[in-house]
């Protein structure tokens with residue numbers, strides 16, 4: 001899941017070249033080669049462009065300088081993100097690998113990271129959102145067959161005999177899917193994302209200006225999250241049901257998404273803590289002076305739901321143990337969705353006893 005934009009003061013790698021105007025021309029030898037990187041909007045012409053004014057030429061120079069600077073910032077953020085990941089992955093491995101399953105990555109395995117400028121990132125984010133919708137559509141008849149059935153039968157008013165039977169393979173038209181699909185808390189959560197792990201592309205994407213130790217660690221947690229945990233998340237996002245929380249009833253999908261985000265942050269924080277506690281080795285990335293947080297960009301309240309979850313299934317106050325780790329990384333989860341009363345759905349995380357969903361989502 002995505003990390004919203006962060007104004008984390010501990011961000012490691014701000015743009016190292018801020019200058020984009022002509023005043024910053026003298027920043028290095030690259031200045032002599034910049035004319036080769038003119039943006040596609042101004043291709044080289046054999047004839048001088050018609051009515052080319054000094055202002056046009058000036059604008060062209062500025063645009064090419066900006067493009068070059070943007071490219072440099074992205075490249076340097078990419079290098080930083082890759083180094084940070086190299087530093088952190090051994091700590092994910094030593095703490096979590098024994099709990100992890102094969103998909104998509106076992107904790108500690110290298111994960112592809114792609115850093116993009118704002119425009120490129122926006123394109124990938126859109127593609128990621130589309131893949132989330134696709135995931136939800138794929139699992140709709142599996143986890144919400146009753147809802148689909150009622151929809152296909154023309155609403156809940158119809159007599160029992162007219163109810164359309166829905167099973168896993170039931171095919172729905174694009175129009176029907178459009179009407180059935182909830183807007184989805186997962187989609188809302190991506191609205192201001194500065195980074196995310198794409199399960200479909202098995203790649204972490206980060207926006208160049210959002211690269212930080214916290215962001216990389218947080219997205220690594222998501223990359224190591226088991227496929228089955230993610231499927232449970234989708235199953236719950238598809239339910240229309242609430243659980244009670246200290247601040248009133250909340251949608252089940254929303255609360256589980258907050259648990260997922262909180263866990264990603266808590267588990268990332270442990271890897272960061274381990275890194276900071278370890279002696280300086282052949283560091284490919286320097287540690288920021290202020291220790292970063294794995295809870296990138298989220299309000300501290302996000303962690304509360306995860307801490308409650310851990311408290312229930314591991315019996316430890318906010319400190320993840322075997323049941324949390326085996327279910328989050330290893331996918332050791334059993335669940336049976338009760339579509340009519342989703343809060344009563346039966347769930348079992350790791351070796352914990354079977355519980356009602358509403359017990360663990362608070």
Ligand SMILES: [Zn+2]
Nearest residue numbers: 001002003261
């Ligand atoms: Zn996240």
